[in-house]
Amino acid sequence: MDFRDSPAEATFRADVRSFLQEHAPKDYVHAYSQNVDDEVLLRNNRDWQRTLYQHGWAALTWPREYGGRGQGPIEQIVWNHELARAGLGESLFVVGIGMAGPTIIAHGTDAQRERFLDPMLRGDEVWCQLFSEPGAGSDLAGLSCRAVRDGDDWVITGQKTWCSGAHYGDWGILLTRTDPSVPKHNGITFFLVDMKTPGIEVRPLRQMTGGEHFNDVFFNEARIPDAHRLGPEGGGWAVAKTTLMHERMAIGGIELMSFRWEDFVAHANAHRERIDGVLRDEIGRLYTSVKTLELLNARMITKLGRGEMPAAEASVMKLAMARIVSQGGEVGLRLLGPDAMQKDGTWQDVFLMAPSFHIAGGTDEIQKNQAAERVLGLPREVQPDRNVPFDQIARS
Numbered sequence: 001m002d003f004r005d006s007p008a009e010a011t012f013r014a015d016v017r018s019f020l021q022e023h024a025p026k027d028y029v030h031a032y033s034q035n036v037d038d039e040v041l042l043r044n045n046r047d048w049q050r051t052l053y054q055h056g057w058a059a060l061t062w063p064r065e066y067g068g069r070g071q072g073p074i075e076q077i078v079w080n081h082e083l084a085r086a087g088l089g090e091s092l093f094v095v096g097i098g099m100a101g102p103t104i105i106a107h108g109t110d111a112q113r114e115r116f117l118d119p120m121l122r123g124d125e126v127w128c129q130l131f132s133e134p135g136a137g138s139d140l141a142g143l144s145c146r147a148v149r150d151g152d153d154w155v156i157t158g159q160k161t162w163c164s165g166a167h168y169g170d171w172g173i174l175l176t177r178t179d180p181s182v183p184k185h186n187g188i189t190f191f192l193v194d195m196k197t198p199g200i201e202v203r204p205l206r207q208m209t210g211g212e213h214f215n216d217v218f219f220n221e222a223r224i225p226d227a228h229r230l231g232p233e234g235g236g237w238a239v240a241k242t243t244l245m246h247e248r249m250a251i252g253g254i255e256l257m258s259f260r261w262e263d264f265v266a267h268a269n270a271h272r273e274r275i276d277g278v279l280r281d282e283i284g285r286l287y288t289s290v291k292t293l294e295l296l297n298a299r300m301i302t303k304l305g306r307g308e309m310p311a312a313e314a315s316v317m318k319l320a321m322a323r324i325v326s327q328g329g330e331v332g333l334r335l336l337g338p339d340a341m342q343k344d345g346t347w348q349d350v351f352l353m354a355p356s357f358h359i360a361g362g363t364d365e366i367q368k369n370q371a372a373e374r375v376l377g378l379p380r381e382v383q384p385d386r387n388v389p390f391d392q393i394a395r396s
């Protein structure tokens with residue numbers, strides 16, 4: 001494992017730092033900040049995205065012909081680190097640029113690439129992901145939101161849930177069931193949907209933080225033109241796999257840990273009087289976990305540098321990151337003592353958001369299954385319904 005930047009990585013890192021020093025906004029608003037007005041968040045993130053666009057930094061790994069920088073995953077990781085270091089973490093554009101864009105590049109028609117990619121890069125259109133349903137999350141291929149062909153349109157009926165940012169999303173990536181008579185992976189079709197379409201109702205879900213970042217989305221005979229189908233009818237699962245692969249890269253990273261280690265250290269130093277033997281022990285444990293995550297990250301970068309694809313590393317890193325966020329939230333609150341009872345504050349937010357890290361983008365148990373199969377070589381999970389027509393699978 002190599003902990004140092006290669007000469008090329010060091011040069012790239014220096015370029016990124018000098019760009020950020022000159023252009024990074026001083027008042028950046030994180031996508032999931034609490035108590036921030038949606039309008040303020042949208043304007044703030046849009047302005048930053050436009051700056052990135054104007055200077056050619058809007059999408060590092062997209063091919064140059066579509067407005068990207070044509071760079072690889074190592075540069076993306078270095079870029080993400082430097083953004084986090086500069087306090088520019090989560091952006092509203094992660095679903096668009098990190099997931100929808102690469103999927104449209106891989107599976108879209110020329111007309112779709114022409115229509116959607118540039119507004120995404122410019123920050124003109126925000127995207128959301130409409131995959132999960134009340135009955136389909138870990139088993140995403142078990143989704144049942146229906147799309148029925150009617151002339152040049154598709155008529156969509158069903159419910160999606162947990163959709164981050166759908167209340168300010170302009171466009172969504174949507175998975176539907178178009179053929180229930182074939183096994184579940186074969187009857188899925190992928191669409192790009194205008195969120196202003198009549199028949200779409202977005203209902204925000206209130207979180208225990210008090211914020212409303214996630215939504216139920218109801219489709220009541222909403223019509224989508226066939227021109228907005230991405231990939232072949234019934235071939236949506238292969239298209240979705242492209243999105244999910246990019247999602248894993250976009251959310252497994254150490255830089256999205258929800259707090260920076262140096263901020264935690266500053267917080268601990270500011271409350272030294274509360275650090276007894278037990279808390280000292282827990283801080284030591286947290287430090288060990290953070291350092292282990294950094295080592296995992298270095299291992300992943302080393303693999304990428306050798307041209308190998310990391311297999312289970314992203315799953316193990318996501319698992320480790322979720323644990324660290326939970327640990328950090330708990331210790332962060334204990335350092336506050338009775339002040340933790342106040343509603344607002346960074347460590348209250350870290351604590352209250354921590355459970356979502358164990359679920360979003362694949363639950364802890366699913367990551368463990370991946371690690372069991374790919375690292376330990378245990379037998380694959382049994383999937384009794386894999387070859388059964390969807391409409392013959394027993395469902396509650």
Ligand SMILES: Cc1cc2nc3c(=O)[nH]c(=O)nc-3n(C[C@H](O)[C@H](O)[C@H](O)COP(=O)(O)OP(=O)(O)OC[C@H]3O[C@@H](n4cnc5c(N)ncnc54)[C@H](O)[C@@H]3O)c2cc1C
Pocket residue numbers: 128129130131132133134135136137138139161162163164165214356357359360361362363364365366369381
């Ligand atoms: C903060 C947040 C943001 C999200 N944003 C979006 C979004 O923008 N768009 C979107 O489409 N979705 C989004 N999701 C949904 C997310 O992808 C799902 O919540 C996740 O995939 C889990 O699905 P589920 O909630 O249906 O749980 P289930 O799949 O029903 O799981 C329930 C429990 O069973 C366990 N389990 C399930 N299957 C197995 C198995 N095979 N082996 C062992 N244990 C298993 C799970 O680990 C879990 O503990 C978001 C979720 C969160 C928390």
